Amino acid sequence: MKTTELAQAIKKGELTAQANAEEKIKAVEKNKHLNAFIDVYAEEALEKAKEIDARVKKGEETGMLAGLIVALKSNICIKGKRATCASKILENYVAPYNATVVEKIIAEDGIIIGSTNMDEFACGSAGTYSAFGPARNPHNPELVPGGSSSGSAVAVATGMADLALGSDTGGSIRCPASFCGVVGFKPTYGAVSRYGLIDMGMSLDQIGPFARDVEGAMLLLTTIAGKDARDQQTSATPSQLAFEAKKIKGMKIGLAKEFFEGTDKQIALKIGEAIQKLKEAGAELVEVSIPSARYAVPIYFLTMFAEFSSAMQKYDGLRYGLPTDVTMPLAKAVSEERAQGLGREIKRRIMVGTFITMKEYSEAWYAKTLKARTKLKKEFETALEKCDAIVTPTMPCLPWKIGEKMSNPVEMYMADMLTASANIAGIPAGTAKCAEINGLPVGMQVHAKKNDENNAFTVLQAVQERTGK
Numbered sequence: 001m002k003t004t005e006l007a008q009a010i011k012k013g014e015l016t017a018q019a020n021a022e023e024k025i026k027a028v029e030k031n032k033h034l035n036a037f038i039d040v041y042a043e044e045a046l047e048k049a050k051e052i053d054a055r056v057k058k059g060e061e062t063g064m065l066a067g068l069i070v071a072l073k074s075n076i077c078i079k080g081k082r083a084t085c086a087s088k089i090l091e092n093y094v095a096p097y098n099a100t101v102v103e104k105i106i107a108e109d110g111i112i113i114g115s116t117n118m119d120e121f122a123c124g125s126a127g128t129y130s131a132f133g134p135a136r137n138p139h140n141p142e143l144v145p146g147g148s149s150s151g152s153a154v155a156v157a158t159g160m161a162d163l164a165l166g167s168d169t170g171g172s173i174r175c176p177a178s179f180c181g182v183v184g185f186k187p188t189y190g191a192v193s194r195y196g197l198i199d200m201g202m203s204l205d206q207i208g209p210f211a212r213d214v215e216g217a218m219l220l221l222t223t224i225a226g227k228d229a230r231d232q233q234t235s236a237t238p239s240q241l242a243f244e245a246k247k248i249k250g251m252k253i254g255l256a257k258e259f260f261e262g263t264d265k266q267i268a269l270k271i272g273e274a275i276q277k278l279k280e281a282g283a284e285l286v287e288v289s290i291p292s293a294r295y296a297v298p299i300y301f302l303t304m305f306a307e308f309s310s311a312m313q314k315y316d317g318l319r320y321g322l323p324t325d326v327t328m329p330l331a332k333a334v335s336e337e338r339a340q341g342l343g344r345e346i347k348r349r350i351m352v353g354t355f356i357t358m359k360e361y362s363e364a365w366y367a368k369t370l371k372a373r374t375k376l377k378k379e380f381e382t383a384l385e386k387c388d389a390i391v392t393p394t395m396p397c398l399p400w401k402i403g404e405k406m407s408n409p410v411e412m413y414m415a416d417m418l419t420a421s422a423n424i425a426g427i428p429a430g431t432a433k434c435a436e437i438n439g440l441p442v443g444m445q446v447h448a449k450k451n452d453e454n455n456a457f458t459v460l461q462a463v464q465e466r467t468g469k
């Protein structure tokens, strides 16, 4: 049953929210070994489900998400719950307010089931940098589920949740969605409020949906999108208030060779087959070129390091963090605090970010990066003038073994080579499963113009229907 059909069935009283919640809670128990959740709110979810059923029975109007079970990445603030970011430094941090997306989900009667595991502070592509232990891939628990929104993807893939939210700064929704075989979507920068999202790279971060089908992703995005006075970057266009897929026939689909060069041959082949199916469905294929996409990894990482090192300053044990030993001199106390509370990858990023933004070096590194970012953004805009959507593989490789790529950060960074461009350009991009290789899902990525998510959803829905996935 499609997510939207499930929502309708609950709304009409054909199915109860309680039964749905019980089924999801059972799946949470059964899949504990995948380590998808940091905290589960089973009892509260059941209570809320019963309340919704009672309202349906009385014939009261219920919200768009009534009775659907939603999991949230643990960098999204839920009032009165821990928001750990999977870091030791925030192990005991309880959010004092709701993120805007949380308010919107609650207002539409979505049922929040728990906070999901992730790479510490959203830094990673594997889910292995969590201070709460690695999350695992449901298709093979020896393999990574992708990251950094690992648990959210796993939860949806295994039926522990109907929907989930993640954050995507350089690919953190699309990577795990692709590795777990679900739909994941990064909206246009500014389409969804970041108020209450613990930031990583503020010019790149976006909250976005996971779902088992494109319809579910559109439903959740419709719920959370829109202008918010608490996030000045938000804007709302009419198309962003109700997302819907249109007809694929006659759509122009752009293909850029740069996105296939570093991709595993088997994956490129599968994507090629799926592209043919889009053509059979009536889409027109056009060649486009985005040469700077080859530099997406350095552009993304240098931008993010700079913003991340600044975002991390507040974890000093005084404002946020573990309790500080007040008997120590301040500099020593802060340094101890961070030494103990933060993981290796986080420290690496803070150091590089601090370095490239230092007065002496910022012209050579940070300023240059910003120039390259503008160039890549322009190339994307030009390419998207020639077509309605650009289709690429989502990931250049299949999920790797847990523990691999951890000793070589650059190898891990390269996993973002196909996803980071969308964040750099601020445009929407989503992924849907289009094939399998040795029992592992392969995701196809679709980019569209700024505020044109409907075009991306149209292609994703065609992928879903035509590849039967």
Ligand code: GLN
Binding pocket: 122, 123, 124, 125, 147, 148, 167, 168, 169, 170, 171, 172, 173, 200, 304, 416
């Ligand atoms: N994998 C990327 C990184 O390590 C992306 C992270 C993200 O999107 N949050 O930075």
